[in-house]
Amino acid sequence: xxxxxxxxxxxxxxxDQPTQWTKPDLDPKTLARDQAECESYAEAGRIKAKPAAAxxxxxxxxxxxxxxxxxxxKRGYRRDK
Numbered sequence: 702x703x704x705x706x707x708x709x710x711x712x713x714x715x716x717d718q719p720t721q722w723t724k725p726d727l728d729p730k731t732l733a734r735d736q737a738e739c740e741s742y743a744e745a746g747r748i749k750a751k752p753a754a755a756x757x758x759x760x761x762x763x764x765x766x767x768x769x770x771x772x773x774x775k776r777g778y779r780r781d782k
Contacts, residue, residue, distance in 0.1 A: 739772035
């Protein structure tokens with residue numbers, strides 16, 4: 702378990718910068734609110750979808766990331782890397 706956690710930390714440390722989101726007429730307050738709401742949505746959805754996955758596992762991480770991205774795209778954002 703400790704090894705898996707260490708691997709996850711190493712992978713996250715080597716990952717690209719966080720996704721930058723853009724959309725027309727974007728203001729920082731709206732972006733912050735949407736990101737917070739999508740984060741909550743992703744956490745809740747991940748727990749429902751994969752309750753048996755171990756905390757910190759890549760399955761849980763990927764499921765949460767997918768849900769977060771889906772939420773932002775539905776709100777009219779696009780990725781800008």
